[in-house]
Amino acid sequence: GNSVTQMEGPVTLSEEAFLTINCTYTATGYPSLFWYVQYPGEGLQLLLKATKADDKGSNKGFEATYRKETTSFHLEKGSVQVSDSAVYFCALTAGSARQLTFGSGTQLTVLP
Amino acid sequence: GAGVSQSPSNKVTEKGKDVELRCDPISGHTALYWYRQSLGQGLEFLIYFQGNSAPDKSGLPSDRFSAERTGGSVSTLTIQRTQQEDSAVYLCASSLGQGLMAEQYFGPGTRLTVT
Numbered sequence: 001g002n003s004v005t006q007m008e009g010p011v012t013l014s015e016e017a018f019l020t021i022n023c024t025y026t027a028t029g030y031p032s033l034f035w036y037v038q039y040p041g042e043g044l045q046l047l048l049k050a051t052k053a054d055d056k057g058s059n060k061g062f063e064a065t066y067r068k069e070t071t072s073f074h075l076e077k078g079s080v081q082v083s084d085s086a087v088y089f090c091a092l093t094a095g096s097a098r099q100l101t102f103g104s105g106t107q108l109t110v111l112p
Numbered sequence: 113g114a115g116v117s118q119s120p121s122n123k124v125t126e127k128g129k130d131v132e133l134r135c136d137p138i139s140g141h142t143a144l145y146w147y148r149q150s151l152g153q154g155l156e157f158l159i160y161f162q163g164n165s166a167p168d169k170s171g172l173p174s175d176r177f178s179a180e181r182t183g184g185s186v187s188t189l190t191i192q193r194t195q196q197e198d199s200a201v202y203l204c205a206s207s208l209g210q211g212l213m214a215e216q217y218f219g220p221g222t223r224l225t226v227t
Contacts, residue, residue: 032213043116044203044218051213089155093213098162099145099171100205100216102155 002027006090006103013080013110021075021106023064023090031094033057033066033073036102038087047075047088080110114138116219118204124225125194133189133222137206144187145207145216146179150200158202161187194226 007022025031035047035057048057053068062077073090090103117136125131137144146158157171161181172178176194181187191198201223205216 036218043220044205046215046217049213049215091155097168098143098214099157099160099168100147100155101157104154 002031002092002094002097002101004090004092004101004103007106009087009105010107010109013108015082015110015112016079017110019075019077019080019084019108021088021090021108023073023075023103025071025073025090025092027071027092028095028097031092033064034091034093034100035062035064035073035075036089036091036100038089038105040086044089080108082110082112084108085110116204116206116217118202118219118222120222121220122223122225124227127196127226128193130190130192131194131224133191133202133224135187135189135204135206135219137185137187137204138208138217139185141206141208141217142184143207143209143214143216144181145205146187146189147203147205148200149203149221153200155203158189191224194224196226199224199226 003026032051034049036044037047048059050057050066056065064075087105089105091100119134144161159179160168176192179189201221203221204219207214207216
C-alpha cells in the first residue's frame with residue numbers, strides 16, 4: 001500500500017533560519033507528491049506539488065524536489081519567517097487511488 | 113469564488129446518538145472526498161465520490177459510517193451510534209477532475225466531540 005513517513009516534530013527555528021522537513025514515501029506505481037500546510041485556525045491548503053521524477057515544486061519561497069531514486073520529497077526554505085509557523089503535511093496520490101495519503105504532519109514554530 | 117464549506121463547524125453529541133455532517137464543494141468540482149483528522153491517527157481518508165460512479169468507501173472505519181452525495185454536489189457524512197473514538201475533525205475536500213495531480217481544496221472542517 002501507499003505510505004508517507006515524515007520528520008517528527010515539533011520544529012522550532014529562529015527567523016531567517018534554513019528549514020528542511022524530511023519526507024519519504026512508499027507507493028504503488030508512479031505517485032504525485034504534495035506538501036499541504038495548515039496555518040493556525042485555518043484549513044489545509046496546497047503549498048506545492050510535483051508529478052514526475054526530478055520535478056521541483058515551489059511556492060512562497062518553499063521548494064521540494066521529487067527524488068525517485070531515494071523516494072523522497074523533502075521540503076526546504078532558505079529563510080523562514082514568523083508567518084511560516086504552521087503544520088506541514090507531506091502527501092501523495094498513487095495508482096488507482098485518488099485520495100491523498102498523508103504523513104503525520106510536522107509542527108513548525110518560527111521565533112522572532 | 114466560494115470555497116468548500118462545511119457545517120456545522122462544531123458539533124458536540126452524546127455517545128450513542130447519530131450525527132450528520134454536511135459538505136458543499138466548490139461549484140463544478142466533480143470529485144469530493146471526506147477525511148478525518150484526529151490526534152491519534154493523523155489525517156485519514158474516509159470516502160471518495162467521483163461524478164456518478166460508485167463511491168470508494170474503502171476508508172470508512174466501520175459500518176456506522178456512511179455518506180451520500182446528492183445531485184453530484186452536496187454531500188452528507190452520517191455517523192450512527194457515535195462512540196468517543198469518533199471524536200475528530202472531519203474534513204471535506206473537492207477537486208476538478210480525478211487525475212492523480214488534481215489539487216484538492218479543503219473545507220474548514222467540522223469538529224466533532226462525542227461525550
